[in-house]
Structures are given as structure tokens and as C-alpha cells.
Amino acid sequence: MTLAATTWGSGAPLVLLHGFSGAGSAFDHLREALGARFRVTAPDLPGHGGSPEATGWDDAVQALWNALPREPFFLAGYSMGARLALAFALRHPASIRALVLESGSPGIQDSAERDRRRAEDTGLASLALREGVAAFVARWEEHPTLWGLRDLPAPLASALRERRLRSSAAGLASALRHLGAGAQPPLWDELPRLRVPTLLLAGEGDAKFSEIARQMAERIPDARLRLLPRCGHSPHLETPARFAEAIAGFFTQNEGERT
Numbered sequence: 001m002t003l004a005a006t007t008w009g010s011g012a013p014l015v016l017l018h019g020f021s022g023a024g025s026a027f028d029h030l031r032e033a034l035g036a037r038f039r040v041t042a043p044d045l046p047g048h049g050g051s052p053e054a055t056g057w058d059d060a061v062q063a064l065w066n067a068l069p070r071e072p073f074f075l076a077g078y079s080m081g082a083r084l085a086l087a088f089a090l091r092h093p094a095s096i097r098a099l100v101l102e103s104g105s106p107g108i109q110d111s112a113e114r115d116r117r118r119a120e121d122t123g124l125a126s127l128a129l130r131e132g133v134a135a136f137v138a139r140w141e142e143h144p145t146l147w148g149l150r151d152l153p154a155p156l157a158s159a160l161r162e163r164r165l166r167s168s169a170a171g172l173a174s175a176l177r178h179l180g181a182g183a184q185p186p187l188w189d190e191l192p193r194l195r196v197p198t199l200l201l202a203g204e205g206d207a208k209f210s211e212i213a214r215q216m217a218e219r220i221p222d223a224r225l226r227l228l229p230r231c232g233h234s235p236h237l238e239t240p241a242r243f244a245e246a247i248a249g250f251f252t253q254n255e256g257e258r259t
Contacts, residue, residue, distance in 0.1 A: 001063040004050030005043040009035035012097075013073035014251070016042040017064075017081030019103075019234075020175060021140060021164045023049035026078075027236065029156060033244035038074070038251075043067050045081060047175030048167060054178040057185060061087050068095070074251045076100035078236060080175070083107065083184055089196050090187065098197040098254035100247045103209045103233050106187035106216065118182025125173035136172065137164045148205060148232025156237065191219035198223045199250045203231035203238065224250070 006024035008031055018026040024042035027034075034040060046054035046063060054060060061084065075096050077085030082104025089096045108114040128136040141149075141161075152160065177183065198220050200213040204227045217225040226246055231238035235246075 001046065001052050001055070001059060001066070003043040003046070003063050003067040005041055005067060007039075007041050009038050009040045011037045011039050012251070012255070013069045013071060014038035014040050015068055015073050015075045016040060017075070017077035017085050018042065018045060018048070019079035019081055020179075021048070021137070021167055021172060022078075022081075023163055023166075025049070025163060026160075029159070029240055030236065030244055033241065034248060037248055041068065041073075045084065045175070046179065047171040047173075051171075053171050053174035055174070056178050057087070057183055060084060060179055061091060064088050065092060070095075072097045074098050074100075074254075076102065076247055077104060078102040079104065079233070080179055083181070084179070086187060086194075087184075089198075090190050090194060093194070093196050096196045098199070098251050099194075100199045100201060100250060101213075101216070102201040102235060102243070103203070103206060104200070104216075105181065105209070105212050106191060107184040108181055109186045109188050114182050114186070116182075117180065121176040121180035121182050125176040128169045128173045128176070133165060133167055133169050133172070136169065137161070137167075140164070145206070145208075145233045148203060148238045149234055152237060160237065188219070191216060192221065194220050194223075197250075197254045199247070200225045201235060201243070201246060202227055203233060203235050204229050205232040209233060 016027045023044045044051040046060045082101040202210045202213040217223045228235045236243045
């Protein structure tokens, strides 16, 4: 599987992984804040943008390995992208200089709950195929987790919606079925062996993922936890300046790591 990617900036290599219904261009609004410091690669994850449909969790991690720089790089992921970033860092730790997980999770530990989530994601996939992208996106934007995106500045909100509408129903359905939290192998028990410098980011207003970040911080050796005020599930969109400052500062502190 070959992934499409957006690239920009110059400096230290940085990989950014977007969330569900996004694309590599989801980080374009950070070009001014990060482009002078980092050489960014932002792939379209399977099922999104110009990349092929998702076929499996392990397939997606392997596709990232095939697509990303061979020199050690900084890695940051958001939501679904954070879950994949964590899996990648556990599998290829020597490739990562430092890791930022924004509103991420190691997956669902309880097997019954995981089965319920898989069934929900399968139902959403069927909905996308049945009703089409526009109707699916309208429903997705009402998801309670995404409340913090409802007051974005008009240009950013418009770009976000246009990006979602450019998705294909088949692609989004494949991502729900193969990359959703119900399809992800739980990684909680693997966290203690993560030896990559790690920053866990979440919005203070996102109670669920703030708590998950706290629990992860207790299990990852020497992990740092930062909760950004006055935002919810998507700090990189809701408070982009603070998000860019947080990850740039953390990566700069770890500039000499993993070289």
C-alpha cells in the first residue's frame, strides 16, 4: 500500500498523523508556526485523501513504515492518528526521536466493550455507504466529542468541512471497519516498554481523553502530560498556537535523542 502525503517546511523531520475523516492537509494551518523549524511529512492515512482504502490495522502500520523517512524523526498523531502513532512507536522505536500523542488512546481493554465499539463502527460504515459522504459528515459533525470545533474561525471551519466532504464513502467506511477503536488491538499492557520520549496532550474540556492521558502517563516511563486549557478533543484546531508551542518545545528539548 502506497500512501499519499503532504510535505512542507524545512529543518528536523516531523511526521504528523491526522484523525478520522481528515487528510495530511489537516495540518496546513500550522505551516507558519512549524514550517521554519520542521520538515513536515503528513500522510493521508488509509481510507483518507489520496490513499487506498484501509485493509487492516497491521497493514496500516506497515504502510506507514513504507512511507515515512528512514532517518529518525519526530512523530505526532491526533486521535486515530495518535493510536496509529503509538502502535508505530512500539513497533519501530529506533525510528522515533520523540512522540506526541494528542487525544490518543491505547485502545479498548475490555473485550466486550471492544466488540460493542466494533459493532458501532460497522454500523457507521454502513451508514456512510448508504447515505453518502455529505449526509454522513453532517451526522459526524454532531458527535458530542467534537463540540470544541463548533466555534472555529470561519476559514478554518470551512477548510475542515471541505476536507471531510472530499472523502469517499468507501474510504471512510474502510477506516471505520479496520482502523476504529474496536478494530485496534489494545496496547495498554505494552505501554511500560515504550522507551521513546513521549508527551501526552489533551484538552482540559475533553474529560474522557484527559483521563485516558493521565492513565497512560502512569504507565509510560518518563512520559509528560499536558492538558491545554479552554479546548476539547482537537487542540491543534481549537488552540493552534498553544498546540504548536507545546509540540515544538517538547521536540526541541529532545533534539539530541534517537540520533
